[in-house]
Amino acid sequence: MNSTPKFAIVTMLMVIAASLQAQVSVGLKSGLNWANVSTTEALGSITPDFKSLDEFNFGIVAEVGITDYFAVQPELNFVKKGFALNEGLDAELFGVNIPLGVMAESRFNYVEVPVLAKLKVGSDRVKAYAVAGPTFGYATSGKIDTKAKVLVEIPLGSIPINLDNINYERFEVGAVVGAGVSIDTGFGQLFADARYSHGFTELYDIPLVNEKVKNQGFGINLGFMVPIN
Secondary structure, three states, rough: HHHHHHHHHHHHHHHHHHHHOEEEEEEEEEEEEEEEEEOHHHHHOOOOEOOEEEEEEEEEEEEEEEOOOEEEEEEEEEEEEEEEOOOOOOOOEEEEEEEEOEEEEEEEEEEEEEEEEEEEEEEEEEEEEEEEEEEEEEEEEEEEEEEEOOOOOOEEEEEOOOOOOOOOOEEEEEEEEEEEEEEOOOOOOEEEEEEEEEEEEOOEEOOOOOOOEEEEEEEEEEEEEOOOO
């Protein structure tokens, strides 16, 4: 047997052995996102201010420990993204006419899969960590919530958005960076972190200008994972 098959077999055995020895934990997490969109300077000077929306998120998380200080953390998250426009707009947005004096909050439901590299430092009981990696998302639905603002905000109703009719880009590629802390409780690990997310995919052309927007947001999360091997 020549050296190439030998090397392939040894490499495969090493990968299998590493997978069997890896410490795997799974759990749930939830948190709060402040979602918004990033815009160009030209778009920001023409349109009203884009305001953040605060929305809850939840997800399933796993941690595959490679060493005591490095792990891979895939997740399956359900998040809401979008933005709000103040009552200074009088135009069509996502196929919906927004009259002057009405606040519009655009919300999009996403299924999102981050695959994060995780660096950890600290003791066996308490560790600080940093995460970073790509995210892959798919927009399942959307709606616009409208409100009139006089002395107080008065809800006017929700209008569903047909994403295909408006050529909204459902698939999104982005990235996440964050930092947090985990505590070993003896039964599993309690963790909390803060993250910044940024989308690279251009989603939708804002009317009146030839400019597209991208998702961005900041979030805080709390969760719990238990080892399964």
